[in-house]
Amino acid sequence: MSDRREYEFEGTSPTIDDDAHVSRESTLVGDVRIEADASVWPGAVLRGDIAPVRIGRESHIGDNATIHAGVVGDQVMIGHGAVLNEAAVEDNSLVGFNATINTGVTIGEGSIVAAGTVLPEEYAVPADSFVRGIPARVTPLEETEIDAEAVFTAYSSGDYTDLATRHDELFE
Numbered sequence: 815m816s817d818r819r820e821y822e823f824e825g826t827s828p829t830i831d832d833d834a835h836v837s838r839e840s841t842l843v844g845d846v847r848i849e850a851d852a853s854v855w856p857g858a859v860l861r862g863d864i865a866p867v868r869i870g871r872e873s874h875i876g877d878n879a880t881i882h883a884g885v886v887g888d889q890v891m892i893g894h895g896a897v898l899n900e901a902a903v904e905d906n907s908l909v910g911f912n913a914t915i916n917t918g919v920t921i922g923e924g925s926i927v928a929a930g931t932v933l934p935e936e937y938a939v940p941a942d943s944f945v946r947g948i949p950a951r952v953t954p955l956e957e958t959e960i961d962a963e964a965v966f967t968a969y970s971s972g973d974y975t976d977l978a979t980r981h982d983e984l985f986e
Contacts, residue, residue: 894911922940
């Protein structure tokens with residue numbers, strides 16, 4: 815075990831796949847599971863005390879993001895400083911910098927949440943949506959000028975997996 819800040823809570827400890835990259839400057843508490851090729855960057859806090867935290871394959875949790883209970887699917891990007899509280903982000907989605915995803919929110923597959931967006935409690939974002947603003951407004955991606963494929967290519971989970979490998983000293 816590295817010198818990462820991993821803490822048992824009420825008998826449950828974090829579980830990290832051998833092929834995941836978790837910064838030693840991140841904090842993991844309780845029932846946290848991180849799948850292969852995922853990365854958790856410096857300052858991120860994942861706290862699975864009231865409910866589990868699940869981070870899917872090839873998903874990336876940016877610097878200083880906070881996840882207090884919740885599920886992040888496969889190939890999801892969580893931006894720097896984002897906050898998720900008891901929320902679910904489905905596969906192939908992106909949550910921008912400093913977005914706030916409140917209790918009970920579900921973000922549908924293939925969606926983009928803009929930086930700084932605030933999603934109110936129990937909100938359900940349909941698949942393939944673009945969400946922005948305070949309070950959040952939802953627009954189907956096909957009705958926007960956003961090239962979702964270009965966005966996901968720019969923030970490719972494979973690129974972040976490669977970047978994490980190049981930053982091995984953060985993850986050892």
